[in-house]
Amino acid sequence: MDFDPGVLNSEEKVIYGLRSLYEKFGYSQYRMSRFEEYDLYVRNKDFLISDNVITFTDTDGKLMALKPDVTLSIVRASRDEPDSPLKLYYDENVFRVSGRSRRFREITQTGLEYLGEIDDYVVSEVLQLACRSLRTISRNSILDISDLDIVRTAVEELGLKDDLTATILKYLGQKNVHEIENVCSSAGASESDIRRLTDLIRISGDPDKAISILKQGGYSGAAVKHLETLVSLLRQNGFYDMVRIDFSVVNDMNYYNGTVFKGYVAGIPSGILSGGRYDRLMKKMGKRAGAIGFAVYLDLLSQATSAKDDYDVDVLLLYDRSSSPEDISNAVRTLTESGLSVSAQKNADTRIRYRKRAVLKGSEAVFDDTVC
Amino acid sequence: MTQYVNIALPKGRLGEKVYSLFAEAGFECPSILEENRKLIFENPGRGVRYFWVKPSDVAVYVERGAADIGVCGKDILLESSPEVYELLDLKTGKCRMAVASRKDFREDHRRPLRVATKFVNIAQDYYSSIGREIDIIELNGSIEIAPILGLSDVIVDIVETGTTLRENDLVETEKIMDISARLISNKSSYEFKKEKIEQITNSVGLLVSNRK
Known part of the structure; x- marks a missing residue:
């Protein structure tokens, strides 16, 4: 098939690129039903980005929901076989409240999930695919990686009550050193423990540097070793430059554990990719396997500026009543075959933006020198 | 560039x-x-x-x-x-978010407290944290006038020096937070x-x- 990616808009182009990327690494597409029993979402409300769900009553009286999320459905539908991994990707429309509008929107979401036994290689493969996904969208992109086990250790050392932990995590996500200091010191945490946590916030950037700071700061053990392995695997695959260690990436600790990450693309104001390891969600839903995955929020692409081309067509070809349809058709064919886009019409329309204007003389297009 | x-x-x-x-x-x-x-x-x-x-x-x-x-x-x-x-x-x-009322206001715990404010979310969060039911009245300016005219029992607003409150015979009753x-x-x-x-x-x- 003759395929011209130029006619796709950026969202379609990206979806096409992501699909072929995921297929290449052995992930297969997962299609799901548009509706799901509401029950599933109620039990795992905090896992959802927004807890508003569109519901309706099915003919048998069951309360159903228009799906606000894909991961939960995939987890529920998966068979519990840790030894045979399930590698899936999806490209679905989901319905949820988005942004400040407080209205439901239909959002295009693409993502990838790996359900099974998770080892260092699997995590690095998913991180690598996250990097590749970001590059498919733009060369100028960055992946922030954090490790919730490291964060958990630092927060637990403070010895605070559970309700304060949530507050601290919120501030961690805001890189809000001053509020963490306020909250922790008024709750009686020791200065050195607070310092250890705020040092984590200040680590953000170059992975090698971050790991050496972690080691100097007395963070050690499996989590740091794991991070080191991931970084070296990413380096080996040529992604080191776009990766940063940043502990302000905090997903809900009730569902996520270990590696979590967030991707940014220059020109788009919020994170376009988000993911992590969610063994805890699996356990909550009665599965023995671990899991890791991410979602790409392609609706954000429309927020990137100047997506539209400056011109509608390359050539505006004008003909008049005396022109024969054969001549027009020949001229259009000659132009399109030389790789130009053409709009043949009788009147010079002021709304159309073109690079060059040509007038049909006989069966030939004669260009003006007017360049608009 | x-x-x-x-x-x-x-x-x-x-x-x-x-x-x-x-x-x-x-x-x-x-x-x-x-x-x-x-x-x-x-x-x-x-x-x-x-x-x-x-x-x-x-x-x-x-x-x-x-x-x-x-x-x-x-x-x-x-x-x-x-x-x-x-x-x-x-x-x-620097200033503070505070609750203020008329000097002679005595709270009636049998009914929801009527709160006039520009800061609806802050007021709601504060009163739900202390378990008090409220009736929120969203205003966009001149909040101090609400309790004087009996539109509300109290106001939640930013207080810097307290002059505006004093000049309108209002008193600060609780501080919600520093700003x-x-x-x-x-x-x-x-x-x-x-x-x-x-x-x-x-x-x-x-x-x-x-x-x-």
């Missing part, structure tokens, strides 16, 4: 104070001090571009990436919870203009902590 860091400042006294802090930290932009109606000012040498916006809009500009960083009051951040980084407490523009100006950053800009934003944060932060 110079890569600019776009900085949204709140129009008014606080913004001017904050600008002089930034200038002292080495990110000056002399054209900003000229008397005119321009809204955008840049200094290519320092790579900064300032613009004045309505104080309550700063968070919107930053969250949506039109500004990379900005300065706004903690009250706005709490009221609208924008998705931004809060990098510094600038310890200026001050904060330096915020767009999350994506932070990644792509990291070095410059960290430079600004560190230099301004140093100044602020030395002033303490």
Whole structure:
């Protein structure tokens, strides 16, 4: 098939690129039903980005929901076989409240999930695919990686009550050193423990540097070793430059554990990719396997500026009543075959933006020198 | 081409104070001090571009990436919870969010408390944290008049010196929280203009902590 990616808009182009990327690494597409029993979402409300769900009553009286999320459905539908991994990707429309509008929107979401036994290689493969996904969208992109086990250790050392932990995590996500200091010191945490946590916030950037700071700061053990392995695997695959260690990436600790990450693309104001390891969600839903995955929020692409081309067509070809349809058709064919886009019409329309204007003389297009 | 860091400042006294802090930290932009109606000012040498916006809009500009960083009051951040980084407490523009009522007001616990405020979310969060049922009345200005005319029992509002309250025969009954100006950053800009934003944060932060 003759395929011209130029006619796709950026969202379609990206979806096409992501699909072929995921297929290449052995992930297969997962299609799901548009509706799901509401029950599933109620039990795992905090896992959802927004807890508003569109519901309706099915003919048998069951309360159903228009799906606000894909991961939960995939987890529920998966068979519990840790030894045979399930590698899936999806490209679905989901319905949820988005942004400040407080209205439901239909959002295009693409993502990838790996359900099974998770080892260092699997995590690095998913991180690598996250990097590749970001590059498919733009060369100028960055992946922030954090490790919730490291964060958990630092927060637990403070010895605070559970309700304060949530507050601290919120501030961690805001890189809000001053509020963490306020909250922790008024709750009686020791200065050195607070310092250890705020040092984590200040680590953000170059992975090698971050790991050496972690080691100097007395963070050690499996989590740091794991991070080191991931970084070296990413380096080996040529992604080191776009990766940063940043502990302000905090997903809900009730569902996520270990590696979590967030991707940014220059020109788009919020994170376009988000993911992590969610063994805890699996356990909550009665599965023995671990899991890791991410979602790409392609609706954000429309927020990137100047997506539209400056011109509608390359050539505006004008003909008049005396022109024969054969001549027009020949001229259009000659132009399109030389790789130009053409709009043949009788009147010079002021709304159309073109690079060059040509007038049909006989069966030939004669260009003006007017360049608009 | 110079890569600019776009900085949204709140129009008014606080913004001017904050600008002089930034200038002292080495990110000056002399054209900003000229008397005119321009809204955008840049200094290519320092790579900064300032613009004045309505104080309550700063968070919107930053969250949506039109500004990379900005300065706004903690009250706005709490009221609208924008998705931004809060990098510094600038310890200026200090005031407090407080509850005030008429001097002779006695609370009736048998019915919901009528609360007039501009800060609906802050008021709701506060009263639900102490388990008090309220009837919220959203106003956009001259909040102090509400209890005087009997529109509400109390008001939740920003108190700086307390003069306005006193002149209207109101008294502050509870302090909800301290408020001050904060330096915020767009999350994506932070990644792509990291070095410059960290430079600004560190230099301004140093100044602020030395002033303490």
